[in-house]
Amino acid sequence: MENNVAVRMQHITKAFGTKVVANKDVTLEIEKGEILALLGENGSGKTTLMNMLSGIYHPDSGEIFVDGKEVHIESPKDAYALGIGMIHQHFKLVDVFTATENVALGMDKSKAKNRNAIAKGIKEICDRYGFSVSTDRKVYNMSVSQKQTLEIVKTLYRGANILILDEPTAVLTPQETDKLFDVLRNMKADGKSIIIITHKLHEVLAISDRVSILRKGEFIGTVPTKEATVQSLTEMMVGQKVVLDIERPLIENKKKRLVVSHLSCLNKYGVRSLDDVSFDAYGGEILGVAGISGSGQKALLESIAGLQEAQDGSSVKFIDPKTGEESELVGKNVLQIKQMGVALSFVPEDRLGMGLVGSMGMTDNMMLKSYQKGVVFADRKTPKNLANQVKDELEVVTPSIQTPVRKLSGGNVQKVLVGREIAAEPSVLMAAYAVRGLDINTSYTIYRLLNEQKKKGVAVIYVGEDLDVLLALCDRIAVLCAGRLNGIVDARTTTKEEVGILMTNLRKEGE
Amino acid sequence: MAAAAVHKKEALVRIARRDSMATWKSIGIRIIAVIISLVVSGFLIYAIIKENPLKVYESMWNGAFGSTRRVWITARDTMMLLCIAVGLAPAFKMKFWNIGAEGQILVGGIATAACMIYLKSLPAWLLFLCMFVASCIAGAVWGLIPAMFKAKWNTNETLFTLMMNYVAIQLTSFFVAQWENPFGSNTVGVINQGTKEGWFPPIFGQEYLLNVIIVMALTVGMFIYLKYSKQGYEIAVIGDSQNTARYAGISVRKVFVRTMLISGAICGLSGFLAVSGASHTISTSTAGGRGFTAIIVAWLAKFNTFTMIAISVLIVFLEKGAIEIASKYNLNDYVSSMITGIILFFILGSEFFINYRLIFRSKSKEVA
Amino acid sequence: MTGFISLFQAAVVFGTVIMFGAVGEIITEKSGNLNLGVPGIMYLGGIASLAGSFMYENYTENPSTFICVVIALVCAFVAAALGGLIYSFLTITLRANQNVTGLTLTIFGSGVANFFGGSLNKLAGGVGQISVAATSSGFRAGLPLLSRIEGPIGKLFFNYGWLVYVAIVIAILAQWYLNRTRTGLNLRAVGENPATADAAGINVTAYKYFATCIGAGISGLGGMFYVMDYTKGTWANDGTIENLGWLAVALVIFTTWRPKNAIWGAYLFGILYWAYFYIAGLTRSSQEIFKMLPYVVTIIVLIMISLRKKRENQPPEALGLAYFREDR
Numbered sequence A: 001m002e003n004n005v006a007v008r009m010q011h012i013t014k015a016f017g018t019k020v021v022a023n024k025d026v027t028l029e030i031e032k033g034e035i036l037a038l039l040g041e042n043g044s045g046k047t048t049l050m051n052m053l054s055g056i057y058h059p060d061s062g063e064i065f066v067d068g069k070e071v072h073i074e075s076p077k078d079a080y081a082l083g084i085g086m087i088h089q090h091f092k093l094v095d096v097f098t099a100t101e102n103v104a105l106g107m108d109k110s111k112a113k114n115r116n117a118i119a120k121g122i123k124e125i126c127d128r129y130g131f132s133v134s135t136d137r138k139v140y141n142m143s144v145s146q147k148q149t150l151e152i153v154k155t156l157y158r159g160a161n162i163l164i165l166d167e168p169t170a171v172l173t174p175q176e177t178d179k180l181f182d183v184l185r186n187m188k189a190d191g192k193s194i195i196i197i198t199h200k201l202h203e204v205l206a207i208s209d210r211v212s213i214l215r216k217g218e219f220i221g222t223v224p225t226k227e228a229t230v231q232s233l234t235e236m237m238v239g240q241k242v243v244l245d246i247e248r249p250l251i252e253n254k255k256k257r258l259v260v261s262h263l264s265c266l267n268k269y270g271v272r273s274l275d276d277v278s279f280d281a282y283g284g285e286i287l288g289v290a291g292i293s294g295s296g297q298k299a300l301l302e303s304i305a306g307l308q309e310a311q312d313g314s315s316v317k318f319i320d321p322k323t324g325e326e327s328e329l330v331g332k333n334v335l336q337i338k339q340m341g342v343a344l345s346f347v348p349e350d351r352l353g354m355g356l357v358g359s360m361g362m363t364d365n366m367m368l369k370s371y372q373k374g375v376v377f378a379d380r381k382t383p384k385n386l387a388n389q390v391k392d393e394l395e396v397v398t399p400s401i402q403t404p405v406r407k408l409s410g411g412n413v414q415k416v417l418v419g420r421e422i423a424a425e426p427s428v429l430m431a432a433y434a435v436r437g438l439d440i441n442t443s444y445t446i447y448r449l450l451n452e453q454k455k456k457g458v459a460v461i462y463v464g465e466d467l468d469v470l471l472a473l474c475d476r477i478a479v480l481c482a483g484r485l486n487g488i489v490d491a492r493t494t495t496k497e498e499v500g501i502l503m504t505n506l507r508k509e510g511e
Numbered sequence B: 001m002a003a004a005a006v007h008k009k010e011a012l013v014r015i016a017r018r019d020s021m022a023t024w025k026s027i028g029i030r031i032i033a034v035i036i037s038l039v040v041s042g043f044l045i046y047a048i049i050k051e052n053p054l055k056v057y058e059s060m061w062n063g064a065f066g067s068t069r070r071v072w073i074t075a076r077d078t079m080m081l082l083c084i085a086v087g088l089a090p091a092f093k094m095k096f097w098n099i100g101a102e103g104q105i106l107v108g109g110i111a112t113a114a115c116m117i118y119l120k121s122l123p124a125w126l127l128f129l130c131m132f133v134a135s136c137i138a139g140a141v142w143g144l145i146p147a148m149f150k151a152k153w154n155t156n157e158t159l160f161t162l163m164m165n166y167v168a169i170q171l172t173s174f175f176v177a178q179w180e181n182p183f184g185s186n187t188v189g190v191i192n193q194g195t196k197e198g199w200f201p202p203i204f205g206q207e208y209l210l211n212v213i214i215v216m217a218l219t220v221g222m223f224i225y226l227k228y229s230k231q232g233y234e235i236a237v238i239g240d241s242q243n244t245a246r247y248a249g250i251s252v253r254k255v256f257v258r259t260m261l262i263s264g265a266i267c268g269l270s271g272f273l274a275v276s277g278a279s280h281t282i283s284t285s286t287a288g289g290r291g292f293t294a295i296i297v298a299w300l301a302k303f304n305t306f307t308m309i310a311i312s313v314l315i316v317f318l319e320k321g322a323i324e325i326a327s328k329y330n331l332n333d334y335v336s337s338m339i340t341g342i343i344l345f346f347i348l349g350s351e352f353f354i355n356y357r358l359i360f361r362s363k364s365k366e367v368a
Numbered sequence C: 001m002t003g004f005i006s007l008f009q010a011a012v013v014f015g016t017v018i019m020f021g022a023v024g025e026i027i028t029e030k031s032g033n034l035n036l037g038v039p040g041i042m043y044l045g046g047i048a049s050l051a052g053s054f055m056y057e058n059y060t061e062n063p064s065t066f067i068c069v070v071i072a073l074v075c076a077f078v079a080a081a082l083g084g085l086i087y088s089f090l091t092i093t094l095r096a097n098q099n100v101t102g103l104t105l106t107i108f109g110s111g112v113a114n115f116f117g118g119s120l121n122k123l124a125g126g127v128g129q130i131s132v133a134a135t136s137s138g139f140r141a142g143l144p145l146l147s148r149i150e151g152p153i154g155k156l157f158f159n160y161g162w163l164v165y166v167a168i169v170i171a172i173l174a175q176w177y178l179n180r181t182r183t184g185l186n187l188r189a190v191g192e193n194p195a196t197a198d199a200a201g202i203n204v205t206a207y208k209y210f211a212t213c214i215g216a217g218i219s220g221l222g223g224m225f226y227v228m229d230y231t232k233g234t235w236a237n238d239g240t241i242e243n244l245g246w247l248a249v250a251l252v253i254f255t256t257w258r259p260k261n262a263i264w265g266a267y268l269f270g271i272l273y274w275a276y277f278y279i280a281g282l283t284r285s286s287q288e289i290f291k292m293l294p295y296v297v298t299i300i301v302l303i304m305i306s307l308r309k310k311r312e313n314q315p316p317e318a319l320g321l322a323y324f325r326e327d328r
Helices: A046-053 A076-081 A099-104 A115-129 A144-157 A174-189 A201-207 A230-238 A297-305 A334-339 A351-355 A362-373 A381-393 A410-423 A440-455 A467-473 A496-504 B023-049 B053-065 B068-093 B101-118 B124-153 B157-179 B209-228 B230-240 B242-247 B252-279 B290-300 B305-328 B335-355 C002-030 C038-059 C065-093 C098-123 C133-140 C151-157 C162-180 C182-192 C194-199 C204-230 C240-254 C259-278 C284-290 C293-308
Strands: A005-016 A020-031 A035-039 A061-066 A069-071 A084-087 A162-166 A193-198 A210-215 A218-224 A255-266 A272-283 A285-290 A315-319 A326-328 A344-347 A428-432 A459-463 A476-481 A484-490 B013-017 B356-360
Touching: A005 A046, A020 A035, A020 A046, A020 A193, A020 A210, A035 A046, A035 A174, A035 A201, A035 A230, A046 A084, A046 A162, A046 A193, A076 A084, A084 A144, A099 A115, A099 A144, A099 C182, A115 A144, A115 A174, A144 A162, A144 A174, A174 A193, A174 A201, A193 A201, A201 A230, A210 A230, A218 A230, A255 A297, A272 A285, A272 A297, A272 A459, A285 A440, A285 A467, A285 A496, A297 A344, A297 A428, A297 A459, A344 A351, A344 A410, A351 A410, A351 B242, A362 A381, A362 A410, A362 B230, A381 A410, A410 A428, A410 A440, A428 A440, A440 A459, A440 A467, A467 A496, A476 A496, A484 A496, B023 B053, B023 B305, B023 B335, B053 B068, B053 B305, B068 B101, B068 B209, B068 B230, B068 B252, B068 B290, B068 B305, B101 B124, B101 B157, B101 B252, B101 B290, B124 B157, B124 B252, B124 C293, B157 C240, B157 C284, B157 C293, B209 B230, B209 B252, B209 B305, B230 B242, B230 B252, B242 B252, B290 B305, B290 B335, B290 C098, B305 B335, B335 B356, B335 C065, B335 C098, C002 C038, C002 C151, C002 C162, C002 C182, C002 C204, C002 C240, C002 C259, C038 C065, C038 C098, C038 C133, C038 C204, C038 C240, C065 C098, C065 C133, C065 C204, C098 C240, C133 C204, C162 C182, C162 C204, C162 C259, C182 C194, C182 C204, C194 C204, C204 C240, C240 C259, C240 C293, C259 C284, C259 C293
Parallel strands: A020 A218, A035 A193, A035 A210, A084 A162, A162 A193, A272 A484, A285 A459, A285 A476, A344 A428, A428 A459
Antiparallel strands: A005 A020, A005 A061, A061 A069, A210 A218, A255 A272, A255 A315, A315 A326, A476 A484, B013 B356
């Protein structure tokens, strides 16, 4: 083994339960002073693998060597002692603590200092890399990128030489991403090893020295970045050549279906999550909604669906496709909207936490839409038939329609949810991050289903995060930024750059 | 170096969640837990009274089932406990921690006693109806108050209902002082002792058969309600995820309030059983901690009302048996709480082996 | 004035019982464990101290007061901490539900205490016969010098057994520990967000065990204080400790999880509890209504907390939840 190797993970296997094998015989090396990109689709086992390095999980079999010595990393504390620090996708911060307190967490007695000294140390790290952290600010008052900065500072403060970043750019603006990459390069120059988990190819090419690819839990290979191309990496990542084209039929004679005007919402802390948004949605088109995560997408969909209260002056008019009658949706709850005869289907972002009941089987989940029809007792026959139908048509893999949906894989869970929502024959279909965490084949199934709905004349609103997909799938794209609608562009003619700018630069009033 | 510090042996045991377990296996684990706990309690009893534990258990059996009369009393007390647990089931299934059964029982009992005292001139059937309705309403109101605050402001229901218990206890003390009989005794005494107005009538000569009928009807009814009704479905959805419930157009607030009305009403009804159907008096110990014990019953039964029957029988058996050995060996009856505690500890602990499996170092061996 | 002084004195003695209980429970809850076994734990502490000192006093010719006190203290703390250990093992290692386990602990603790309490009484010759005079007097000794202060000041502040002051010191120490020390910070992190604490290298399990057992031990001292000072070294199977235990749980809410608030909060509860005694013209039944006050006030505080939604006043975020690192 060479001296230059910082970490070697050898023949690592990890399974959850008896069915899900997250990593199968993976061998991986990280050198000192390099940036290694760990590339793979969602669900390919990247995070699990890294969690074993950071002590969150423990491999079922296999060995880990740090500086050539075999180690057993039983806990994050062990990982820290070995100089391994991980910045998780869901930040590991205590909300009611200040920045300094968060950095002070879990320090060894020998390294413990008073809070002023820690604050000073934070300032030094910030100065060196050009970060800024307000040491006395409570985390619950911080923005997402501030939290991430704090996470990185925390890890550096604790002397990490090997940094693992799990999808660090998912929550950042392009400008913030560039800044982050600069910092990572500085750290590399300091001799630190950095592993960046991602599924974004352009980032891999922009920042990494080498790329290791995982596919469905298996190690595919490691290549130097300069020898790699988008095409070669895609092939390694997905395993087969995939047609990147998504169908986009053009529908003539589109009819206005939803008229959203001056829609505003407050979040639970009384802050405006959606601010004076107006647009129209048409039957027979897919309207994409783009934006950095947390820009008001959730509030937008939920307020239309009747799940969130809209502020005074907001209006969402639904135009009945048959009669042309207009009806106001604001001020109505889910049940009232349903009783008005508005066929609104909604595939929420949080599938098991909102769209489905994880502990129930497919049948009972189908009932979610129809159970109100019974008098005292709920009808179970129709949902059962529907469950069988969805299972067959969308090829849901499940032991039985009674198996709790929580036990199904992510793709199958989404098929159950989308299947149910489409079976309701909607006139408006809203879907949030409908392909997040799904493999390519299932993603394409979802795109196909959305297009079918569009062809049927349904008004589809699709909130997405992958700009390439939005540009290929949608007819128009509405771009949200900090709760405001920054513009609507024609997806056929716009560019990624144009959408990117709209996502990040809030237009001033009156511009 | 730091690396050396963590260069240690792999941990001996690891824990992993089980996917599922056969029903017979999971029942088996629980039975083993009960047996182990009985052995442990047996040693404890032996240490105290130096008597063969088997003989002790034999006299426990006698205490609970030794004569027809004892069987009926055991049945009566089982029904009481079961009734409360059945009342708690819908609330707990909704993940609403109703720790307030104790208070709901007491207010139900107060309402019953009030009817017995003030309305005794009514015809028996009408008085019976009044007591039934009054106890339900009282319990329902006691459940409603925390539910409304939970629904409106998400006020912590565990702590709220807990406090409501003590408000109810003081309220009971207040009425006990009001209705004191004989004067200066600080108890209400047996209400309508001579005339038996408002007492449960014997059916087929059995004094406590009515208790059994009422509670069994509730048990079956609740089972059907939770499993097949629309409202039961709504409760199950909310118990899994409130967001999903809102998504499906279920008004979480409404269901909270409605379910707690039902839960409180049934707990209030068990106050009716306790006063009118058993002790014929009211005191601060009318609930006697059964409101808490029933939480454990409901929880262990995973809200299946039929499973609750078995657990209630077990607990009441222990109680009666312990009282028997207490009198036989000149101990006090608190030994029953002690043994109940030990057995419940073991059952609670055994759940772990149903939900998780242990993986030992080197060979991946399953331990059930 | 004398009325107020005696009300205040009653409140202080009463408050000290629940102050111990509440401060212990705050430490426990700060680790994310909602231990509803406080009444049981206080029972365990009370009976263990009584049994320990009874054995010593009965089988020794001339019991030394100092040894009596030490035995009682150690027995109370260890027995209560063992109660906490049972709870910890079930909820942390075996992941049993916290509420259910806590309630079971209360049943168990009250069973053990009343069983042995009754047996001790019998051993001593009959109901209410047990008495550990030497130990009790050791606990009821006042502070040196200060207890001699005459007049209202002395009566109000220096007329108590020394444990009253120990309770205050423990509350202040707990406040300092939670907010000013490194391990206190770690402990709060465990209760707020165990996954974060875990990722920061904090041993979540160890902290939870530690906080729950130490917290239980402190709560147990409340039971001991009740037995030794409040009832002057006797035992009655009357369920008072259980009531006080629940009041301690209420006090935790009232303090918004801050030990320093437990000091005045406990005395306020005491005043509320005894107020009926000093209000003229109450009948015996309306006195009972007055005794609701501490609980009603707690309910009001609970509602206020939920209304104001101030982040700092909320219960620890992970309170009542089990933590399992590999959960997903």
